[in-house]
Amino acid sequence: MRTIAIVNQKGGCGKTTTTVNLAGCLAVAGSRVLVVDMDPQAHSTLALGFDPETIDENLYEVLCEPAGHEAATPLEEVILAWDERLHIAPSGIVLSALEQKLSADRAEDRMERLWRALESVAERYDYAIIDCPPNVGVLTFNALRAAREVIVPLETSDFAIHGVQKLLETIALLSDRIGHELAVRILPTLYDGRTRYARETLGEIRSLFGDLCFDTVVRSNIKLREAARRGRPIVSYARSANGAQDYGALAIELALTLSPDEIGEQVPDFAPGGPAREVVIQFRDLGATDVRLAGDFNGWVPDKDVRSLVQAEAGDRIWTKILTLPPGTYHYRYVVDGEWREDPVNPVSAPGPVGGRNSVLVVR
Ligand SMILES: Nc1ncnc2c1ncn2[C@@H]1O[C@H](COP(=O)(O)OP(=O)(O)O)[C@@H](O)[C@H]1O
Ligand SMILES: [Mg+2]
Incomplete structure (x- = not known):
């Protein structure tokens, strides 16, 4: 399983949109994908058509250690199926209480909750895509600990570049501390090629981050908003819309890149002769x-x-x-x-x- 965290402490830059639509495109192309909603606002859960208020148990019950001798809920028990290949571990507002709840635990232990939970389903999925909240607290740390890859969506219509250097430093610091390498890539989003400002910002992002930046640029596309409101990934809502094309291109770009684990093992991505x-x-x-x-x-x-x-x-x-x-x-x-x-x-x-x-x- 390739585990990818979608991270940026800034809200509104396209984390949730990227999580849900990248997952949707990967699933349509044949992969088994788990969306992990680590944002207490539960936007990914909503964007896949589930109402967080009517869900009995969510990631909170999985990640928090209950009192007494009770065991935490196994991750597989909270997973919901959007269709056969696209599943979600849902969130809810209670997830925001996790920070205080875990503060009594040893630091390393409370950062490893999600990683341990995901280990238990690693055989069942090709990808886990983790949507993060717009801050760098215990939930985002859990996501970074669980992931080997990070995608940072960057809005091209904004002073987005400023905060990002700081975020990259934080990620580097964290990977040093936990002895765990993270491959970070930048995804330009909300691109409107008609404005000179967006074109200039994209140029700046490309020259600043070079190869770390995906070739794919996600254009602004109203259909992405509509699809989220209808609880569907764009590929199942408006397949020929720019949003579907762009997230489809991102899925291919990602699938054609080796994951850090595969590079480590020197295994080519599509090893011929692998098990059918x-x-x-x-x-x-x-x-x-x-x-x-x-x-x-x-x-x-x-x-x-x-x-x-x-x-x-x-x-x-x-x-x-x-x-x-x-x-x-x-x-x-x-x-x-x-x-x-x-x-x-x-x-x-x-x-x-x-x-x-x-x-x-x-x-x-
Ligand atoms: N490429 C895009 N084109 C048009 N609207 C977008 C695009 N990406 C995101 N949005 C919209 O912008 C808002 C913020 O995006 P979202 O993915 O929720 O950001 P985040 O999760 O980083 O807060 C949402 O209403 C979303 O539908
Ligand atoms: Mg979000």
Whole structure:
């Protein structure tokens, strides 16, 4: 499991938006993703359509040591499923009490709560993406302790650069103290290329941070706000919107970079010959009668080596396609009543050799 904390002590720079939409794009491309909402404001929980007030137990019960001999709630018991591959460990306002609650504990111990909890589900997910509150307290420390990678969203329309040097120092100090290296990358967000100020700020960010800065820039896009309000990741709400394209590009950029663990072990990202695993993708359409799947994994022979299930749900027909694939990057299309089509819910695609576009699936 690659654990990535989304950190910036400044509010409104796109932490929650990045957490939910990066997670959504990774899940649509085939990864199993856990969103971890460490902000007591529970914006990620809300943005995935869950009401924190009606959730019985959240991360608070997992991270806090109860009185007496009771054990803390296991993380898996609070996890909610948005869909098959995208899950969330929800937050709630009580999480803000964790600071006082843990202050009696030994310093190292209270920083390690989330790390220990995530260890218990590490086999079940390819990614854990941790949304952090807009301050650097015990919750953010827990996130940094649990993560190996950090993404710092930086608003390009603001004096964002000033606070960030300080944040990078804090992160470096913390990794020294706990003897735990963190790979930090900067993500420019809320970019409006029409304003000269934003263009200049982006230039400054790029020259200041160089390779630490993602190539991807997240543009300002109102659809991102709408999707959050409807409790959906953008890729399942407005797949062709700029916001979906940008977070799709970020997901690819991230998936194509080695995680620090993989670099440490000198294992290439998509080791050919790694263990194969089951990959499930779905196509929904009421009008279609025959939907088959073809890709480079089956020599572009529709439905060869693919298990298929068809079911009806809420006025839709759903074709579920199950493949067993070793780690790698694959291109595919659906054949819908004889017509070759891109996957309508996968934002990641590449030009096909004979025109049109192929959808891209990454198996890790
Ligand atoms: N790229 C974007 N385009 C348009 N609105 C955005 C974008 N990123 C974030 N927002 C909106 O800006 C506000 C703050 O973003 P949010 O992700 O909640 O920041 P943070 O978690 O850092 O406080 C939210 O209303 C969100 O919907
Ligand atoms: Mg937030």
